[in-house]
Amino acid sequence: MKVVYPHMGHMWICIKGMLEYLNVEVVVPPPSSKKTLLLGVKHSPEFACMPLKLNLGNFMEAAELGADTIVMAGGCGPCRFGYYAHVEHAILRDLGYRYELVVLEPPQKHIGELLGKIKHITGQQSWRRVINGIRFGYNKAEAVDKLERMAHYCRPRETKAGATDRVLQDALKEIIAVSAPEGLPVALNRAVDMMNAVSLDKHRPVLRIGLVGEIYTLLEPFANQDIERKLGSMGVEVDRSIYLSEWVNEHLFLGLVRNTGSSKLAKQKAVKYLRHFVGGHGLETVGSTVLYAKQGYDGVIQMLPFTCMPEIVAQSILPRISSELGIPVMTLIVDEQSGEAGLVTRLEAFVDLLARRKQTGEVLA
Amino acid sequence: MYGYLGIDVGSVSTNLVLTGEDGIIKQSIYLRTQGKPIEMVQQGLKQMQAALLDKIKVIGVGTTGSGRHLAGVITGADIIKNEITTHAIAASNVMPGVQTILEIGGQDxxxxxxxxxxxxxxxxxxxxxAGTGSFLDQQAARLNIKIEEFGSLAMQSSVPVRIAGRCAVFAESDMIHKQQMGYNVPDILAGLCEALVRNYLNNVGKGKEILQPVVFQGGVAANAGMKAAFERALGHPVHVPPYFDVMGALGAAMLAREATNRKGTGFRGFDVADRDFKAGGFACDGCPNVCEVVEILESGQVIARWGDRCGRWSNVLERHEKIS
Structure with a gap:
């Protein structure tokens, strides 16, 4: 059995760590690229959103590398993603690929449902080891998130352009190289030290922007055209409303790990504007925008793949939050088009707007 | 005399503006980009030089529009700025107190x-x-009407026909249908203007508070039919400034004045118009992203690169002070 899973940002690092610890052979698809998108678009229904197309492309590229089993997250609720694993599997079957499918879904009743599926992949291994493996993968996700957060802080303040990203790649390699839970704390310390060594100008004034929206577009740099780096180079410190480890904890472990960042707060904040689950991360988008406004962020950018229903619901609510709480909000819709100029123009103009607002605000204050 | 040069390289048009030190336009040039931004910038510079007769010395250059980085590299711009900021600056100078700017260009x-x-x-x-100038351009071409005549023809309409505005393709089939039904051309054109305005206000102007005074600029503002349709939809007057089609370039020139305050200009002179610039490109094979790297060559020498995600190529060149 050679297992493959779709790309979503740095998620592959954690799942690879977990599965290899459990002696499962893993095929990591080549990073999502134009070729991936091309393959996906060619064989997907036109009206599906971009994540489906990229997933499909990932699987097709991984098949060339010998993968034979798909592990994918599922879900339930109004977002179409819950059904993507099955749709993609059916498309692949029609194309002649022989893939086995394992869908990891948020358990309906008990975490045992999830464990059962993991047991299917891991075979005859002790539960103790399986659980250690899952914890290992989760800890890797936490480590990666920590490094990403540090990069968000460093990028706008770095004294040498591009230094943060070069160091981040090296720091991630430390995490990737760890093969057993015992080694992780040491590697993380090393990685953190590397990030701390990036030369920074801590007194440089920066703008702070919160990124909210659909999880895949937020986490996958290919889908969002590297928005975090682009904003970083414009002198903006970003924060995302969704980090992988938090999402895993809430959706797959049903909040088993306590005292971590959670979307609960965001959902509470959303109540004033939206009292109903609308699927995907619609509620979190609304709530996080409120949170960012209260935390004094300079602006919020919402990102969604074209045709994303939950985010469209959120999008129609954001103008009200924007005017009530006085925080500028911009929505970016991503799709196949790769014209970067349009995105850069919008980002630059938004950053200009925030900078001018901040200037005049400071004069008035 | 001294002056500031603003260059706006858009998808459809390339505009150059030269202002005096007081910010008043001395010369403006409007060219069609025709997919050849480098040539058009050079041609614009040549025309500008000819018009100035060496009477004005350029002491600051600003570029804007989707080709702003390209134009900036060629001319040695002092500031490279996005078109939203430049349009806003130009409009608020031309019409102090303006609260809303409607801008419709070629592709955005x-x-x-x-x-x-x-x-x-x-x-x-x-x-x-669907809500952009290219759409009008295409439909005008379909009806065999010069885009310049579009506005005056639309103004002759008495009963604009209703045309779907949400999607350019549906609008076109709606329009053909109305044509086949026998409606006359001015009514169809006026209907198109109304459809475009509707789409613009629903799509771009969604949820925004449109307060007076309103300025309408960009190439499409030349179309009197569009201005009238906006006024009908908004219920109050819409102003089209005298230099509506070069407002981006005007804003860039104004920003250049700010940027060169107590500082020399990086302007490389009008003779860059005669130098040999080429845009080359290649697909980087460093990783599966296969970025399309663009190179700008001057007489065979690489003077700028962009398009790579990781900075492998763009960082090799000595990094100039960031100006955008």
Missing amino acids: SKIIILRNGIVADFAMNTVCA
Whole structure:
């Protein structure tokens, strides 16, 4: 059995760590690229959103590398993603690929449902080891998130352009190289030290922007055209409303790990504007925008793949939050088009707007 | 005499503006980009030089528009700025106190909301081009009408026909249908203008508070039919400034004045018009992203590169001080 899973940002690092610890052979698809998108678009229904197309492309590229089993997250609720694993599997079957499918879904009743599926992949291994493996993968996700957060802080303040990203790649390699839970704390310390060594100008004034929206577009740099780096180079410190480890904890472990960042707060904040689950991360988008406004962020950018229903619901609510709480909000819709100029123009103009607002605000204050 | 040069390289047009030290336009040039931005910038510079007769010395250059980086590299711009900021600056100088700017260009349309002279909010069209100038251009071509005559013809209409405005393709089939039914051309053109305005206000202007005074600029503002349709839809007058089609370039020139305050210009002179610039490109094979790297060559020498995600190519060149 050679297992493959779709790309979503740095998620592959954690799942690879977990599965290899459990002696499962893993095929990591080549990073999502134009070729991936091309393959996906060619064989997907036109009206599906971009994540489906990229997933499909990932699987097709991984098949060339010998993968034979798909592990994918599922879900339930109004977002179409819950059904993507099955749709993609059916498309692949029609194309002649022989893939086995394992869908990891948020358990309906008990975490045992999830464990059962993991047991299917891991075979005859002790539960103790399986659980250690899952914890290992989760800890890797936490480590990666920590490094990403540090990069968000460093990028706008770095004294040498591009230094943060070069160091981040090296720091991630430390995490990737760890093969057993015992080694992780040491590697993380090393990685953190590397990030701390990036030369920074801590007194440089920066703008702070919160990124909210659909999880895949937020986490996958290919889908969002590297928005975090682009904003970083414009002198903006970003924060995302969704980090992988938090999402895993809430959706797959049903909040088993306590005292971590959670979307609960965001959902509470959303109540004033939206009292109903609308699927995907619609509620979190609304709530996080409120949170960012209260935390004094300079602006919020919402990102969604074209045709994303939950985010469209959120999008129609954001103008009200924007005017009530006085925080500028911009929505970016991503799709196949790769014209970067349009995105850069919008980002630059938004950053200009925030900078001018901040200037005049400071004069008035 | 001294002056400031603003260059706006858009998808459809390339505009150059030269202002005096007081910010008043001395010379403006409007060219069609025709997919050849480098040539057009050079041609524009040549025309500008000829028009100035060496009477004005350029002491600052600003570039804007989707080709701003390209134009900036060629001319040695002092500031490279996005078109939203430049449009806002130009409009608030031409019409102090302006609160709303409607701008419709070739491939994008935007709305800019100003309060107390600063940009408070803006929006651009996202995934749809139905509300832009190119759409009018295409439909005019379909009807065998010169785009320049579009506006005056639309003004002759008495009963605009209703045309779907959400999607350019549906609008076109609607229009053909109305043609076959026997409606006359001015009524169809006026209907098109109304459809475009409707789409613009619903799509780009969604949720924005459009307060007076309203300025309408960009190439499409030349179309009197569009101005009238906006006035009908908004219920109050819409102003089209005298230099509506070069407002981006004007804003860039104004920003150049700010940027060169107590500082020399990086302008490389009008003779760059005669130098040999080429844009080359290659697909980087360093990783599976296969970025399309663009190179700008001057007489065979690489003077700028962009398009790579990791900075492998763009960072090799000595990094100039960031100006955008």
